[in-house]
Amino acid sequence: MHSESSPLGEFDLIQRFFKAGADAMRSNDQKMIALGIGDDCALLKPAAGEEIAITSDMLVAGRHFFMNANPELLGRKALAVNLSDLAAMGAKPIGFTLSIALPKVDAAWLEAFSKGLFAIANQYSCPLIGGDTTAGPLTISITAFGSIPSGKAIRxxxxxxxxxxxxxxxxxxxxxxxxxxxxxxxxxxxxxxxxxxxxxxxxxxxxxxxxxxxxxxxxxxxxxxxxxxxxxxxxxxxxxxxxxxxxxxxxxxxxxxxxxxxxxxxxxxxxxxxxxxxxxxxxxxxxxxxxxxxxxxxxxxxxxxxxxxxxxxxxxxxxxxxxxxxxxxxxxxxxxxxxxx
Amino acid sequence: MHSESSPLGEFDLIQRFFKAGADAMRSNDQKMIALGIGDDCALLKPAAGEEIAITSDMLVAGRHFFMNANPELLGRKALAVNLSDLAAMGAKPIGFTLSIALPKVDAAWLEAFSKGLFAIANQYSCPLIGGDTTAGPLTISITAFGSIPSGKAIRxxxxxxxxxxxxxxxxxxxxxxxxxxxxxxxxxxxxxxxxxxxxxxxxxxxxxxxxxxxxxxxxxxxxxxxxxxxxxxxxxxxxxxxxxxxxxxxxxxxxxxxxxxxxxxxxxxxxxxxxxxxxxxxxxxxxxxxxxxxxxxxxxxxxxxxxxxxxxxxxxxxxxxxxxxxxxxxxxxxxxxxxxx
The missing domain is CATH 3.90.650.10 (PurM-like C-terminal domain)
Structure with missing residues (x-):
């Protein structure tokens, strides 16, 4: 139905670039993810005795990166800087949410961005589990989750x-x-x-x-x-x-x-x-x-x-x-x- | 030191409006929050047998709200729409992160926005536990967390x-x-x-x-x-x-x-x-x-x-x-x- 109202609308776009990447990672050993992308919420099922580390970083075009930045490298960096915060606490990555505002639907840009994003996600076994997509000035907001034995986080x-x-x-x-x-x-x-x-x-x-x-x-x-x-x-x-x-x-x-x-x-x-x-x-x-x-x-x-x-x-x-x-x-x-x- | 470089720089701003609101809620019965705002990550300590529901919504000025929207109501709505997603799964709110891009440091706007935000946060016992603040086109990105007995989420x-x-x-x-x-x-x-x-x-x-x-x-x-x-x-x-x-x-x-x-x-x-x-x-x-x-x-x-x-x-x-x-x-x-x- 959404495809009737637009050749590549919001839902198609999420489906095509982000959900596909998320689905491709389902086979990974992420036992802590009870439910990934596609419902009102994702569900994490923490292991007994583990705490969940949570960090959020927002990257704004023209401020954190050049407007014409290479989208593949941008996708890598957007997730990497969040994983860096997890690392600083000693946490093992579990997954992340991505909220992104895009000035327009640019399939080539999105393909390159998601390629970079999922390269890092795969490297660190940290799948996309949810998020939001909207029109707006290019802004990337990621929240990443990690697992850490209770009381062992480095503060x-x-x-x-x-x-x-x-x-x-x-x-x-x-x-x-x-x-x-x-x-x-x-x-x-x-x-x-x-x-x-x-x-x-x-x-x-x-x-x-x-x-x-x-x-x-x-x-x-x-x-x-x-x-x-x-x-x-x-x-x-x-x-x-x-x-x-x-x-x-x-x-x-x-x-x-x-x-x-x-x-x-x-x-x-x-x-x-x-x-x-x-x-x-x-x-x-x-x-x-x-x-x-x-x-x-x-x-x-x-x-x-x-x-x-x-x-x-x-x-x-x-x-x-x-x-x-x-x-x-x-x-x-x-x-x-x-x-x- | 930061106040030397700017009368109200990023860190002061977070401190003044958001950390204060977060601290005021520390006394609430949020036993699941092992560590709130102020470190590389927040830490959630889920109760035994509970899953964590996670949802993200991004609100962009001119798209989801009028540029001159009442900031207090905007603060309320920004959190409310995320709590609505938690509600749809049957989850009890635990806390949320806020990443916000602001075109300028406007103390009156921030005061009203955080007043509305923390009114909803208090009403639903859902404290701010982390996030990010940056300069950029007004964009509000919230990720909210809820707790739900394992297997009981309404999908x-x-x-x-x-x-x-x-x-x-x-x-x-x-x-x-x-x-x-x-x-x-x-x-x-x-x-x-x-x-x-x-x-x-x-x-x-x-x-x-x-x-x-x-x-x-x-x-x-x-x-x-x-x-x-x-x-x-x-x-x-x-x-x-x-x-x-x-x-x-x-x-x-x-x-x-x-x-x-x-x-x-x-x-x-x-x-x-x-x-x-x-x-x-x-x-x-x-x-x-x-x-x-x-x-x-x-x-x-x-x-x-x-x-x-x-x-x-x-x-x-x-x-x-x-x-x-x-x-x-x-x-x-x-x-x-x-x-x-």
Whole structure:
């Protein structure tokens, strides 16, 4: 009936691109999904002793991605950034809902977008279980669900004085790619090629999140900038920290830039989707083993401290262990704010 | 730190309007929420033997509501339409996430919006547990969670031949109000006053959904038009139906209109947020008792049938029990399609 009123109406569109992708995944081992797409609600049937982790991210065209962004990469990234939040709690992905506003029904765009989306969904065994589709300015809103043994989620509030502070992978490359694409700076084509994937195609650290559940005291994913995000841990754990700027893990490409650019992009560039976590110092060996097992660098960048009389203070040290001055420090601690241009 | 970069930046905004509202509800009896707003994920701790119902709805300015819509009513409606989906499965609300794109930080708008949002959240004991806030064209994306004993969800697929078809409340008034506000028709001011709340301030039938869990064979909420939505039940249950047009429950205000308008708006007006459900005929007394207990009309509008050789056919009968002709019938069966103007 709907096809009579429009050659490719809302219901056909959902059916063709999203339900097909969801159905193709039914055979996966998602025992926790009692009912997927197609009813008023989806139904999750949690395993005994498991909690459900829930995260939501909204991506807006012109704000989080360029209007003409490659739709396949966009589909990948839209889900990946949500899986990154699940990873930061140590959760195993279960499924996700997608609500999407589309300016028009563009079959080629939708095909590419859903290809990217379901590539990540398949890779992490995280099927689409519901959502909404409407006309409107291009906006992608995903809510993702993960499973985690009761009481084992890694919260932001658990950092203890004396803990090491760790960062996974490398930081700053997504910001460097953005700077080049926005023509804020000149970057050789070969350098851009090296790092561009870090902006367009981030890897959610799902395996890492599950593995550090037993060793980390606090964790979060780095989306708005490493040091700005780290401060959420400090605030919620009511502790301070010392971070050594020169220990921030950077790519060879970023290391070709000036020290100021290196520090700025690594410290507060954002869009990294790495995990920053804290752990007691007696877990260093265990963490090094996890790093080896995953073939993923895990770098100690500083320590959790308690500044007498001052709460939740993040102190930045240069390579000689000397405190940075306030102005320099403030610039590096700034998180990305979506309402400030 | 964020307040240095902007007088009212993203984090302050979340804190001020949404986290405050969420915190105010912490004292409620939401034992299923292990962790609310403020970390990478929220954590639900389902009760033993309970499934989690999940639904997502996206509302776009200029499409689902007027740009200058009253923000308090908008906040109410944005959550209410999601609770309506939970109700249609028979689920008890647990909590919701809100992702919202805002063109600018408008404190007065946000205050009114969150007032309406939390009024509904409080009324149904359904706290905000997470979400996302960003700059962008005004778009509201909510995912709501409900709890339901395992296997007890009312699915669309359970209708059986011989079942009655029921509708709650009245239908068509939201469409009548829209027609008046769009100046498609002239409606006396006093009539508009009578019915406007049906468009701006729908009541999710949460209590009804939970009460009909034991009697209904299938259910859904009426959002895109009663008969169009009913066809989802027919499709998923692989049955047909006969519906008596003159039995569709209409307000006195709608009954002042021509018979054609009455039928069109009641049958396919949309935005009703009532529940359409099927139930065996031996449940009529039980359903009448539910109606009395909730002081909510529940009306039998037709029957589930099996048309030999024809699947999933919805036949419309006039008040003399005579079949409507195909053209008239097709017009009344049309659902709202968000991509057809």
């Amino acid at each position: 932001r509030s658990g950092a203890k004085v004396g803990d090491d502070i760790w960062a996974s992978g490398i930081v700053g490359d997504a910001r460097l790619a953005l700077a080049a694409l926005r023509h804020e700076m000149n970057l050789p084509e070969s350098d851009l090629k090296q790092i561009e994937h870090r902006m367009h195609n981030p890897t959610p650290r799902v395996e890492l999140g599950m593995k550090i559940r037993e060793v980390a005291s606090a964790a979060l994913d780095i989306s708005d900038g490493l040091l700005g995000d780290l401060q959420h841990i400090l605030n919620q754990s009511q502790v301070s920290a010392e971070v050594f700027l020169d220990r921030l893990p950077k790519s060879e490409t970023l290391q070709k830039q000036s020290e100021d650019i290196q520090n700025q992009f690594a410290a507060s560039g954002g869009d990294d989707y790495e995990i920053c976590f804290t752990a007691p110092i007696d877990k260093r060996d265990a963490i090094d083993q996890i790093s080896t097992a995953l073939n993923l660098p895990l770098t100690r960048i500083g320590s959790v401290t308690k500044t007498a009389g001052v709460l939740e203070k993040l102190s930045l040290l240069n390579k000689n262990g000397v405190l940075l001055d306030e102005t320099k420090s403030a610039a590096l601690l700034k998180s990305f704010d979506h309402f400030v241009k | 669309r697929s359970g209708a059986k031949v011989g079942d009655d078809i029921w509708a709650s409340g009245i239908v068509g008034d939201a469409r009548l109000a829209l027609a008046a506000l769009r100046h498609e028709m002239n409606l006396p001011e006093s009539d508009l006053k009578q019915i406007e709340h049906r468009m701006h301030n729908p009541t999710p039938r949460v209590e009804l959904g939970m009460k009909i869990r034991e009697v209904a064979s299938a259910a859904l909420d009426i959002s895109d038009g009663l008969l169009g939505d009913l066809q989802h039940i027919l499709n998923q249950s692989q049955v047909s139906a006969e519906v008596f047009l003159d039995r569709l429950p209409k307000s006195e205000t709608l009954q002042k209109q021509s018979e054609d308008i009455q039928n069109q708006f009641a049958a396919s007006g949309g935005d009703d947020y009532e529940i359409c459900f099927t139930a065996p005929i031996d449940k009529r007394d039980a359903i009448d008792q539910i109606s009395t207990a909730l002081n909510l009309p529940l009306t039998r509008i037709g029957s589930v049938t099996k048309t030999a050789g024809v699947l999933e056919k919805l036949s419309l009968l006039n008040k003399n029990g005579v079949l409507l002709d195909e053209t008239k019938s097709a017009a009344l069966l049309k659902s709202f399609d968000h991509f057809v103007k």
